[in-house]
Amino acid sequence: MIVGGILVITRKNAVHSALALISTLLAQAGLYLMLYAPFVAGVQIILYAGGIMVLFLFVIMLISIERNMKERQFNRQWLVGIIAAAALGGLFIAVYTTTTRGRTLFIEGRMAYGENQNTQMIANLLFDRRAGTYMFAFEIASLLLLVAIIGAVVMAKKRI
Amino acid sequence: MHAMLDISTLHYLVLGAALFLLGIIGVLTRRNVIIVLMSIELILNAVNLNLVAFSRYWQSIHGASALHGQVFAIFVITDAAAEAAVGLGILIAFFRNKETVNVDEVNLLKW
Amino acid sequence: MHELVQYIQSYLDSPFTPGGAGNIFWATVYILLVFVGLSVAVIAMNWLERKILAHMQVRLGPMRVGPHGLLQPIADALKLLLKEDIIPAEADAVVFWVAPFIVVLAAFTVFVVVPFGPTHAITDMNIGILFMLGVSSLSVLGIVTAGWASNSHYPLIGALRSSAQMVSYEVAMGLAVVSAIMMTSLNEEGQGTLSMIGIVEAQKAQGEWFLFKFFPLGIIAFAIFAIAMVAETNRAPFDLPEAESELTAGFHTEYSGFRWSLFFLAEYSAMIAVSSIAVTLWLGGWLHPFPNALNGATWDLVFSLFPGITFLFLAGMCFYSTVRMPKHPLFRIQTIGLAGFGAVLAVIGLILFVPGVRVRVQDVFWFSAKVAGFMYLYIWYRGTFPRYRFDQLMKVGWKVLLPTGLALLIVTALVGMRTEIWAAIAGGPR
Numbered sequence: 092m093i094v095g096g097i098l099v100i101t102r103k104n105a106v107h108s109a110l111a112l113i114s115t116l117l118a119q120a121g122l123y124l125m126l127y128a129p130f131v132a133g134v135q136i137i138l139y140a141g142g143i144m145v146l147f148l149f150v151i152m153l154i155s156i157e158r159n160m161k162e163r164q165f166n167r168q169w170l171v172g173i174i175a176a177a178a179l180g181g182l183f184i185a186v187y188t189t190t191t192r193g194r195t196l197f198i199e200g201r202m203a204y205g206e207n208q209n210t211q212m213i214a215n216l217l218f219d220r221r222a223g224t225y226m227f228a229f230e231i232a233s234l235l236l237l238v239a240i241i242g243a244v245v246m247a248k249k250r251i
Numbered sequence: 252m253h254a255m256l257d258i259s260t261l262h263y264l265v266l267g268a269a270l271f272l273l274g275i276i277g278v279l280t281r282r283n284v285i286i287v288l289m290s291i292e293l294i295l296n297a298v299n300l301n302l303v304a305f306s307r308y309w310q311s312i313h314g315a316s317a318l319h320g321q322v323f324a325i326f327v328i329t330d331a332a333a334e335a336a337v338g339l340g341i342l343i344a345f346f347r348n349k350e351t352v353n354v355d356e357v358n359l360l361k362w
Numbered sequence: 363m364h365e366l367v368q369y370i371q372s373y374l375d376s377p378f379t380p381g382g383a384g385n386i387f388w389a390t391v392y393i394l395l396v397f398v399g400l401s402v403a404v405i406a407m408n409w410l411e412r413k414i415l416a417h418m419q420v421r422l423g424p425m426r427v428g429p430h431g432l433l434q435p436i437a438d439a440l441k442l443l444l445k446e447d448i449i450p451a452e453a454d455a456v457v458f459w460v461a462p463f464i465v466v467l468a469a470f471t472v473f474v475v476v477p478f479g480p481t482h483a484i485t486d487m488n489i490g491i492l493f494m495l496g497v498s499s500l501s502v503l504g505i506v507t508a509g510w511a512s513n514s515h516y517p518l519i520g521a522l523r524s525s526a527q528m529v530s531y532e533v534a535m536g537l538a539v540v541s542a543i544m545m546t547s548l549n550e551e552g553q554g555t556l557s558m559i560g561i562v563e564a565q566k567a568q569g570e571w572f573l574f575k576f577f578p579l580g581i582i583a584f585a586i587f588a589i590a591m592v593a594e595t596n597r598a599p600f601d602l603p604e605a606e607s608e609l610t611a612g613f614h615t616e617y618s619g620f621r622w623s624l625f626f627l628a629e630y631s632a633m634i635a636v637s638s639i640a641v642t643l644w645l646g647g648w649l650h651p652f653p654n655a656l657n658g659a660t661w662d663l664v665f666s667l668f669p670g671i672t673f674l675f676l677a678g679m680c681f682y683s684t685v686r687m688p689k690h691p692l693f694r695i696q697t698i699g700l701a702g703f704g705a706v707l708a709v710i711g712l713i714l715f716v717p718g719v720r721v722r723v724q725d726v727f728w729f730s731a732k733v734a735g736f737m738y739l740y741i742w743y744r745g746t747f748p749r750y751r752f753d754q755l756m757k758v759g760w761k762v763l764l765p766t767g768l769a770l771l772i773v774t775a776l777v778g779m780r781t782e783i784w785a786a787i788a789g790g791p792r
Binding site: 092093096097099100102105108109112115116119122123126127128130131134135138139142143146147150151153154168169171172173175176179180183187209212213215216217224225228232235236238239240242243244245246247249 | 268275289303333336341
């Protein structure tokens with residue numbers, strides 16, 4: 092996954108970057124499976140790798156011009172960018188290694204619930220009449236998708 | 252030998268942080284807008300990985316139905332899809348006007 | 363050393379891999395079995411398609427290569443392997459190489475969750491049907507990159523058309539699938555399931571195939587899925603992107619030899635995969651017809667004789683054709699070959715009568731028989747219907763199948779919840 096990420100940000104050809112991102116997303120889905128989250132893995136494969144990346148590939152094909160690949164690929168402030176990222180990385184390392192309670196976030200060996208009921212339990216959280224806490228967020232997400240559809244169509248039309 | 256294979260939550264968090272850093276480097280240093288958008292997707296993926304890893308940790312404490320992290324991750328994926336669509340729409344509109352996909356050359360407001 | 367042996371042994375015994383596959387060793391064995399079975403099925407499909415199309419068009423099809431053309435697929439495979447591997451000059455070599463790989467990967471990974479029997483799946487994921495739909499949508503990526511990498515306009519147009527078609531019909535497929543999944547939640551415990559084995563078990567528990575449930579809703583959902591699956595796999599009558607008279611073979615124009623055979627393999631595997639989805643969701647998976655009405659020991663015995671009878675019937679057809687072969691000395695090898703093939707089929711049929719084998723083979727046989735019926739439908743469509751024009755294709759996908767799917771979803775939900783709705787209306791506020 093790290094290799095895929097590095098390939099995404101360093102390739103000149105945008106199609107190569109897109110393919111590297113697809114492999115990263117599929118590896119991410121595999122990681123979700125290892126974390127006993129099969130529903131999120133399935134959603135990732137369908138939406139991210141099968142939907143968003145198709146969108147990206149279409150747009151790359153529409154607007155990727157030959158001249159672009161021969162130009163300079165990195166910004167003029169790439170050094171500042173890398174320094175900022177390194178500083179952030181230092182912050183991460185500081186947080187992850189110097190905590191008092193020790194980051195032994197245990198998994199207790201193997202848990203009894205594999206993934207037999209994973210989808211059903213997510214549905215409980217989302218939809219259950221009494222215990223579902225995410226119903227409102229669900230409706231708002233559907234509204235957001237509607238707004239995004241209208242926005243994307245309006246932005247990409249030739250004549251409004 | 253088995254002890255080496257025990258993957259704790261910390262490992263996932265470190266991986267998420269590494270991906271996040273890669274995404275940040277991509278956003279800050281590349282000129283091609285599409286690559287910047289793809290780096291944003293990398294960042295969102297790193298965040299999702301953190302969320303799901305923590306949901307697993309939460310499950311080990313609070314029982315198997317504490318899947319809040321996973322539900323949150325699903326919402327993040329949905330929002331990433333919406334944002335990618337709108338971002339690419341903006342990109343297409345922008346490309347139609349200026350005929351370039353480099354971020355540097357969007358400098359009409361520069362003094 | 364002892365620790366190493368213990369480590370290896372723990373892999374052979376440990377029951378824990380995410381996904382419930384059992385352990386890695388047996389999962390690998392099952393994967394190899396499915397892979398071999400799939401390859402045999404694709405080869406058989408090649409021959410069957412040419413023969414059946416030919417017979418529908420009142421001609422004979424391949425007759426020369428083996429007896430009745432039985433060795434034709436092998437000849438085709440040899441030719442494709444020995445052909446020169448051409449890469450266009452301006453094409454992007456990396457992407458050109460990767461594209462058929464993605465399509466084949468997507469088409470074969472789907473079979474991880476296909477249920478051949480109540481315990482005969484490689485793994486029974488909790489999200490079985492979601493996984494199948496998602497992975498089969500990854501083949502769109504492979505097609506788009508194949509068209510792009512060929513660096514010439516016919517493949518590019520074919521690839522964009524093909525991927526637009528596949529994406530549109532995925533939506534219709536998804537809606538039909540969701541309305542079938544909703545029917546699984548009408549069990550006693552009121553909880554549906556996405557796992558493929560769970561869907562078939564739900565059909566068994568509810569006593570009818572979902573095809574006939576809430577008549578005619580099941581049939582309409584099945585019809586939507588059947589139309590969408592033909593369009594999803596770029597088969598006739600929706601095969602404009604790869605039609606030879608329109609686009610010179612579309613996105614796989616520039617691929618020759620082995621790479622083309624990878625695309626071809628992926629197309630047939632995708633056909634078998636979406637047929638498996640249709641069979642599992644609507645036609646009752648591995649259950650023999652009338653799973654609950656004709657139950658009991660004698661009917662089980664009768665239904666378990668079917669595999670053996672089918673193979674003996676095929677062997678009988680072979681022997682009949684052997685008898686009718688022309689009695690020319692040049693045809694002797696073909697006659698002997700056909701008789702030998704018939705003998706092999708007869709032996710398999712006789713083995714399938716042995717009681718021990720009979721019980722185990724039954725589930726796989728019924729599943730394969732139903733999928734084979736779907737394959738025949740595919741070939742039938744190809745021989746019968748004229749091709750859709752691309753705008754007509756998209757119109758059918760978005761303006762006909764999508765509203766029908768949505769309406770069907772809502773009506774199925776209402777009909778499925780009719781007792782609760784009635785209680786809510788008639789019972790008043792809680």
